[in-house]
Amino acid sequence: MAEFAVVEPGSVVEVLDLLARYGEEAKLVAGGTWVTLVLRQGLLWPSLLVSLRRVPELAGIAVDEAGNLRLGAMARLRSVETSPLVRERLPVVAETCREVANVRVRHQATIGGNLCDADYASDPPALLAALDARVVAVSQRGRREISARDFIVGHYQTVLEPDELVTEVIVPPLPPEAGAVYLKYRTRSHEDRPCVGVAAVVVPDSDGRLAGVEVVVGAVAERPQRLPEVLDAVVGRALDDATIAEIAERYAAGIEPLSDLRGSAWYRTEVIRVFVERALRIARERAR
Numbered sequence: 001m002a003e004f005a006v007v008e009p010g011s012v013v014e015v016l017d018l019l020a021r022y023g024e025e026a027k028l029v030a031g032g033t034w035v036t037l038v039l040r041q042g043l044l045w046p047s048l049l050v051s052l053r054r055v056p057e058l059a060g061i062a063v064d065e066a067g068n069l070r071l072g073a074m075a076r077l078r079s080v081e082t083s084p085l086v087r088e089r090l091p092v093v094a095e096t097c098r099e100v101a102n103v104r105v106r107h108q109a110t111i112g113g114n115l116c117d118a119d120y121a122s123d124p125p126a127l128l129a130a131l132d133a134r135v136v137a138v139s140q141r142g143r144r145e146i147s148a149r150d151f152i153v154g155h156y157q158t159v160l161e162p163d164e165l166v167t168e169v170i171v172p173p174l175p176p177e178a179g180a181v182y183l184k185y186r187t188r189s190h191e192d193r194p195c196v197g198v199a200a201v202v203v204p205d206s207d208g209r210l211a212g213v214e215v216v217v218g219a220v221a222e223r224p225q226r227l228p229e230v231l232d233a234v235v236g237r238a239l240d241d242a243t244i245a246e247i248a249e250r251y252a253a254g255i256e257p258l259s260d261l262r263g264s265a266w267y268r269t270e271v272i273r274v275f276v277e278r279a280l281r282i283a284r285e286r287a288r
């Protein structure tokens with residue numbers, strides 16, 4: 001393994017100063033579950049590792065006056081999963097974090113690290129895109145909010161600049177009548193990453209028609225897949241079995257999946273059809 005120095009700054013200001021000075025020579029470490037693996041494999045050779053574990057501002061889980069759930073970038077997936085606040089306000093976020101790996105990994109891995117490693121076979125990014133969450137990135141140049149739908153741009157690639165730090169993820173509240181779910185399909189061990197992951201949200205109007213619908217499919221391509229033309233076409237329609245089947249069919253036809261050890265492209269297309277349909281039925285049951 002290459003030689004590098006490790007620093008543990010105690011504030012966001014110090015982290016930003018280090019990122020501004022070292023640029024791509026510095027590598028942030030959150031839970032370290034991904035960074036450690038790539039360092040061992042010799043795929044990264046930073047001169048400086050910047051640990052975030054002593055930065056208290058990054059670890060919180062809170063709800064603001066507008067009802068947004070605010071997950072600090074260093075919130076551990078296990079903390080999100082078990083947070084009474086998250087379970088009360090947006091239980092689907094807790095449910096999705098519980099689907100990641102095993103409890104040991106979830107005690108270590110963070111929500112910020114999960115988004116920033118941009119692995120295509122991850123669970124939270126699809127849900128956060130379906131919920132229209134925003135990722136807050138700061139640098140010495142300022143602060144910006146990035147839609148979770150635009151944050152991951154390719155395999156292990158995000159829109160972040162080398163001097164930017166993700167400080168939190170802001171998840172807007174769902175209307176009380178909405179139903180939401182994340183379904184994970186694994187083909188190997190119970191602890192494995194997803195072969196296919198589907199996040200679905202339905203918002204019925206007072207006549208039981210679709211006021212809003214979201215479907216995002218993860219782990220099938222280099223970034224989570226959302227098909228706005230399919231979603232826009234069904235708004236205003238009854239959320240009956242025919243509409244659900246049509247959305248599932250169009251997602252299966254509209255996504256070009258990749259092949260890997262968890263499943264071939266052909267197989268993934270079949271799973272997308274089944275799991276989009278299943279997820280929408282569960283979201284419909286959960287909606288009021």
Ligand SMILES: Cc1cc2nc3c(=O)[nH]c(=O)nc-3n(C[C@H](O)[C@H](O)[C@H](O)COP(=O)(O)OP(=O)(O)OC[C@H]3O[C@@H](n4cnc5c(N)ncnc54)[C@H](O)[C@@H]3O)c2cc1C
Pocket residue numbers: 027028029030031032033034035036052073074099100101102105108109110111112113114115116117121122123124160164165166167191192193194
């Ligand atoms: C055995 C195993 C099984 C797994 N299974 C799953 C699974 O089923 N589903 C799933 O979704 N994931 C899974 N993962 C992935 C796991 O969730 C990730 O390793 C984890 O999310 C990375 O989080 P971390 O906090 O350890 O990040 P780190 O490894 O510390 O960092 C990851 C990347 O993000 C960058 N980074 C971290 N924090 C920030 C920040 N605040 N701002 C800017 N950049 C930042 C780092 O520089 C690095 O590039 C698995 C991992 C392991 C080891």
